[in-house]
Amino acid sequence: MAMCPRIELNNGISMPALGFGTFAIPSTQAAEAVRTALMTGYRLIDTAASYNNETEVGQGILRSGIAREDLFVTTKLRIADFGYDEALRAFDTSIGKLGLDYLDLYLLHWPVPTEFEQTLAAYEAAEKLLADGHVRAIGVSNFNARHLDALLARSHVVPAVNQIELNPLFSQRALRDANALHGIVTESWSPIGGEKNVSRVLQNAHIVELATKHKKTAVQIVLRWHLQQGLVVIPRSINPKHIAGNFDVFDFELSSTDMAAINALNVDERGGPDPETFDLATYNALVATRAKEVENAAPSDSGSANPVPRVHA
Ligand SMILES: NC(=O)c1ccc[n+]([C@@H]2O[C@H](COP(=O)([O-])OP(=O)(O)OC[C@H]3O[C@@H](n4cnc5c(N)ncnc54)[C@H](OP(=O)(O)O)[C@@H]3O)[C@@H](O)[C@H]2O)c1
Secondary structure, three states: OOOOOEEEOOOOOEEEOEEEEOOOOOHHHHHHHHHHHHHHOOOEEEOOHHHOOHHHHHHHHHHHOOOHHHOEEEEEEOHHHOOHHHHHHHHHHHHHHHOOOOEEEEEEOOOOHHHHHHHHHHHHHHHHHHHOOOEEEEEEEOOOHHHHHHHHHOOOOOOOEEEEEOEOOEOOHHHHHHHHHOOOEEEEEOOOOHHHHHHHHHOOHHHHHHHHHHOOOHHHHHHHHHHOOOOEEOOOOOOHHHHHHHHOOOOOOOOHHHHHHHHOOOOOOOOOOOHHHOOHHHHHHHHHHHHHHHHHHOOOOOOOOOOOOOOOO
């Protein structure tokens, strides 16, 4: 299998262009999924405090036996922990759960536009963690252009990465341009559509046609589309066949006509929350909804297989 390319960040370090997402992977399955991904060749692992699986992600990393310096591990600060002291404490908790002594990339999970001072204080804490060598790079997630401008006006370190929802139905051209203008790498979450739109993306006739043409799967076509635009991409799966197939994307190329056909699929439609209105109430509502979903999905005789709600925040 060909090597995964790396993308250079604005502080001179580099990260793998393709990584493994862990949102909503039940704690009972997370360690094995991460170990499988690492044995397949993935070296970038993306998690978050709010996914409630940092401990299991850490166990998967440990079980893989792969040297720490060969890995690139990202986690994210929950908005519930925004504020300077709160953020520093939350970082210690995350890194303790992961079983690591440093992190490669620490992201603010969402901006909170209605409490932007708290967002700024959290970012200041991330700057401190960077200065003290606890993290190799810091960044943000779900920041729109105006959130970036407001952050840049009041901070010292330009974020290395902005991780945003991005897939063929929601291609975020303007925000990618804003990121690039500031030297910020764009990382795509829900890159194949996420829970809401995965079937819509993978069953799209144009994508299926390209898959047939290139003798690849629809997911592989979509992942190539991300990679060929210089995006970092972090598909998630608990299926070993999917995990392997999603990493087997370095031996073919989409033409500019193929790329244009996928670009034309954009309908500016989000699957996740809108960063403009994100706040603690939205977060708490998501936790409640997610908890109900988990309860409904739980096997009746053995309790929930996935007892802790995981949310996008
Ligand atoms: N910063 C943020 O706010 C934020 C928000 C959401 C997500 N994220 C990050 O981005 C990562 C990816 O996003 P996501 O998890 O929302 O969605 P995604 O990776 O776009 O889609 C995951 C879905 O695709 C399916 N899938 C994966 N590979 C497949 C294949 N080869 N064939 C068919 N189906 C396939 C998975 O099912 P199977 O398990 O059955 O394969 C799963 O249902 C997350 O895991 C997380 O790390 C960040």
